Amino acid sequence: MSLLLNHIYYSYGEDTTLRVDALKDINLKIEDGEFIGLIGHTGSGKSTLVQHLNGLLKATKGDLLVDGRDIYEKDYPLKELRSKVGLVFQYPEHQLFEATVFADVCFGPKNLGLPQKEVELRAYQALKQVGLEDEFFYQSPFELSGGQKRRVAIAGVLAMRPQVLILDEPTAGLDPKGRDEILGQVKKLHDESNITIILVSHSMEDVANYVGRIVVMDHGSILYDDTPKKVFTHYQELEKVGLAAPQVTYIMHKLQDEGFPVRTDATTIGEAADEILRVIQ
Numbered sequence: 230m231s232l233l234l235n236h237i238y239y240s241y242g243e244d245t246t247l248r249v250d251a252l253k254d255i256n257l258k259i260e261d262g263e264f265i266g267l268i269g270h271t272g273s274g275k276s277t278l279v280q281h282l283n284g285l286l287k288a289t290k291g292d293l294l295v296d297g298r299d300i301y302e303k304d305y306p307l308k309e310l311r312s313k314v315g316l317v318f319q320y321p322e323h324q325l326f327e328a329t330v331f332a333d334v335c336f337g338p339k340n341l342g343l344p345q346k347e348v349e350l351r352a353y354q355a356l357k358q359v360g361l362e363d364e365f366f367y368q369s370p371f372e373l374s375g376g377q378k379r380r381v382a383i384a385g386v387l388a389m390r391p392q393v394l395i396l397d398e399p400t401a402g403l404d405p406k407g408r409d410e411i412l413g414q415v416k417k418l419h420d421e422s423n424i425t426i427i428l429v430s431h432s433m434e435d436v437a438n439y440v441g442r443i444v445v446m447d448h449g450s451i452l453y454d455d456t457p458k459k460v461f462t463h464y465q466e467l468e469k470v471g472l473a474a475p476q477v478t479y480i481m482h483k484l485q486d487e488g489f490p491v492r493t494d495a496t497t498i499g500e501a502a503d504e505i506l507r508v509i510q
Contacts, residue, residue: 379407461494
């Protein structure tokens, strides 16, 4: 599934004195199977943008094409779109409401009108995909830890078998171990199923190890759209808009400043270690 945003604008309170222009001339193409990090400071327009991708918000101006068809056409099947473009919000408790974890994950596919056996099979497979142990299936979702709730919320969307999965700040409030576990599961999901994943975050560290492309937003506009290595070369410009490159980027620049002939485009600890070993050997 490909998505094309063509000159998208969006304003909150458009016809009031409190109007806020949240998106300004967004042009973006998302190809099937990509793993994209959507980065920006609070208020940059990240969440507003992704809520356009499954029609939760309608652009004030512009076109949004899914597989070549404009979703703003009068007879476009938005319900079908929302089953194909799944969105997991930042706070999973906003999406959890059933008495048990398993019932919660069954809710989506059940509303697709599927047979009960298929509903339960999808729920079981989705919970396994996110790495949740069987012992938690019949507990209340509200008794789980923050990281486990995130897994259940993601499973609830995966049970719909979406072609695009959008994760809005999935690691917010988690400790480093929980953050790594969630992102590791997301990466594994992408590698095994080739589903398109859009990971929304304000942390470069969160995405440096995982995504193949980074879109940086600033005040409703796209500032950069490129590979992590190329985006992080602009680390000084990123700092000016309230962001930062991964720590290894600063370390490599510091080593170069100290006279070591290292390349500075490492984005992960592994890449930095390999480059340092290359130089000292």
